[in-house]
Amino acid sequence: MKALCWHGKTDVRYDTVPDPTIEHPRDAIVKVSSCAICGSDLHLYDHVIPTMEAGDILGHEFMGEVVEVGAENKSLKVGDRIVVPFTITCGECDQCRRGNFSACERSNRNKSLADKAFGHSGAGLFGYSHLTGGYAGGQAEYARVPFADSTHVKVPDNLTDEQVLFLGDIFPTGWQGVVQCDIQPTDTVVIWGAGPVGQFCVRSAVLLGAQQIIMIDNVPERLSMARAGGAITIDFDNESVLERLNDLTDGKGPEKCIDAVGMEAHATRSLDSMYDRVKQAMMLETDRAHVLREMIYVCRPGGVLSIPGVYAGLADKIPIGALMNKGLTVRSGQTHVKRWTDDLLRRIEGGQIDPSFVITHSMGLDQGPEMYKTFRNKQDGCVKVILKP
Template structure:
């Protein structure tokens, strides 16, 4: 079958790989009908997560049609249209029982790398390096889905492919940030990043009753999407003092909840960007924590900061003093998709969560390398490139 393969740093190609096969009785094989780029994929492509091997298939956000089922599968039949959580979870371990699905003890079949890096291993993820299990990704014609009764969800009739597709990761990730960040009615919420995840975090905050939701970015087309489709306010950080503006819009205190949805390749005006970029490229730090620093400094005393952006290892100039002395609660997580996807599909069916506007560029899988170039370089106002195998 055809698939998009990682061939080296900033090198992608569409090639031929073996068709997936059932390995365990709880597996299904899904014919991929939509699969989408994600900002965290850019960290893999750029070599910032050094656990890729030549020929690895990328992609972790997808939906499709079930074409083969293992003997133990109970919730799915051949022909079902399903959206699949990007994180692979068994549904039976202690962490899954706590609904901390991305921390599953059994989803990552290659835990030694992340145990060494982080002390313990999270669950597995489709198409996200051998540190996260080495699972083949979704930018392909077919994909094997382990623990299908736990991680695959039937899409309601009437919900379009482009809408349901983003429940796989972006919408679930964004909702998790607002939920676990503690957003409640009356809050002022600030979100760093107006990509798909940031927009979905903002939408979640709106639906959870926040009084004001403010999204920070530098790209005007994304900020327009926030205003038109999400119902939130915006700040362009290249033209406004973010900290001062946030205080102005929050009664002088700062936001109650700050959600960072940027990740390890953050941009910023001023010398801090050059400082962090040089240190990252020289491997003196693994990540650029610019947005996290700003969120911690901007958050009100006693507030909450949730880190949604992907980080791999170590950062410099982390404001631990501000965190401690301001009494902040700081949390982060990979996406507990199984916890949120059924609810999101229901809200999508009701029209409360819409995502079609995020799919700015839809193209055949053969054009995936160009799709990633457009996505990375923000060409033609690309927010997300969707591939149709």
Template sequence: MRANTWAGRNKVEVRDVPDPAILNSRDAIVRITSTAVCGSDLHLVDGYVPTMRDGDVLGHEFMGEVVEVGPGVDPGRLRAGDRVVVPFPIACGACAACAAELYSCCENSNPNAGMAEKMFGHPLAGIFGYSHLTGGFAGGQAQYARVPFADVGPMKIESDLTDEQVLFLSDILPTGYMGAEMCDIQPGDVVAVWGAGPVGQLAMDCARLLGAARVIGIDKEPYRLRMAEEAGHTVVDFEDTDVRSRLLELTGGRGPDKCIDAVGLEADHGSAHISAYDRVKQAVRSETDRPHALRQAIMSCRSGGVVSVIGVYGGMIDKFPAGAWMNRGLTLRTGQCHVQRYMGPLLERIERGELDPARVITHTLPLEEAAHGFEIFKNKQDGCEKVVLKP
């Protein structure tokens, strides 16, 4: 089969790779009909996530048709011919974390859990197409994918909704929703979202859906800011103004009630000298991540507010504003999304017309053009907000 593979830092390549096969009784094989390029994929391509190997199949946002199931999969739950969306975290459904609906913390799905524990102090769940640190599972930017624990993860789509309407139930819509949910939004709240990429856009939509009186999106790319404005959100260009000062102006001097970091470890900063500081720190290996957005969110949030972190961080950061966090009584909440928890309720919201995740799609390309999709997405060319690939 054909699949998009990691071919070294800053390089992906569509190659012929072996077809997946049933390896465990609870596996399924899915023929991919739609898959997508995620901002988290760029961390792999940019070299920030270790343990990638030449030829690893990328992609953790995908859906398609079940073509084969293992003998341990209950046919009442899943069978050949079902149309499914596959969540990016692989979860066993039986461990203590899964019982608590903390699916991205599954204790049984990552065969390389010891490797992750050495880095993070605790095992990580398996993730499709996201390095050997998270299990070395082949991803979904391919014609077919093996899906472990298929009786727990994939969600059947039994309506006539298009792939584009439901594909992002695999990751970015639940991630944006969880980011807003962790804010505990109350009537009248002002919510600021750092990052107007696909996750940030959907976090803004979900914050409004959960009752925010005003949502402010922060970015520097004109097309992203325009997209947020067209969705009814206020925008701030962080290259054109001091973010904290502008947020204070917009909130009567208090700061936003709730703040969402939808950027993560590759953040930019409007000030050249501050941006250079973190890039130098990375170069000399005294930090691995650039936490500009996280720092700004903590410094900008009103006293007693909530900072929700859904942007991916992978290692160590410098100059974390612990004093502001502690002395102003801020609540910090974070985590990889527990996608399985949210898929059903969010599907219902899509069916009722309350959410339109397809609005972030700007480019649809054949799988063979995956390298081009990565290039325009990474370099923010041609107004590229979200790329969907068709195998």
């Protein structure tokens, strides 16, 4: 079969690879109908996530038709149409029973490696390095789904791929990022990063009843999409974030702040951003934490910081004194996808939201290597890419 494979920094290739096979009785094999390039994939593309190996199949947003099931898999049958969550979940461990699916205790087959890196391992993830299990991803014609009797979302035939594909990651990620804020009707919610997750944060904050939603970015097309969703926008290249937020909150600061950027903040004019880039170049720091620092500084005392953006390692100069003295609450984590998908699917079916709004490019899988470049460099108005094998 054909698949998109990682071969090094900024080197993604459309390769011929062996077809996947059933390896465990709970497995399923899916014929992929649609997949997507996620902002998190760009961390792999830029090679800032460790333990990638040449030839690894990429991709953790995918869906399709079940074409084979293992003998112990009683939840799926051949012909079922499913979205595959990016977090692989056994459905039986203590964390899965608590609904903490991204902390599944059994699905990371390289658990000992992740334990050393993080203290305790999280779930296995598709196409996202050997630190998270080394599982082949879904940017391919076929994919093996481990623990498939738990790791799936069945979707109806009357909804298009474009409407339901993002149930596997960016829609529940944006939703969880907002739910973690405990939205109140009088809240101002500020979102850093108008990429796909940030766009779903805007729509989620609208659905959950925030009074005022503010988006911070510097890409015109992305800011325009956020405005269309109901946000006030701040272009950090041309405006002072601090001054605008003070104006919009009567000098009190926002109650809720969401980091939808993560470890590769691209601000370049601030002193802390320059500091991060120097330390990163000297291999003294892995994550550029400009957004996190700015959130801590501007957030109203007693407020909440939500971090759906991905961080991988170490960041320097975190203003822990401001965090503590202002009494801020921090909530973060990989997304517990299946905790949210029943509700979100009902909202799609009920017409409350059509997730396809975020798609700007739909291409064949063979165009994937070029689309990685386009997405990474924010060219051609690119916000979200879906690929069709």
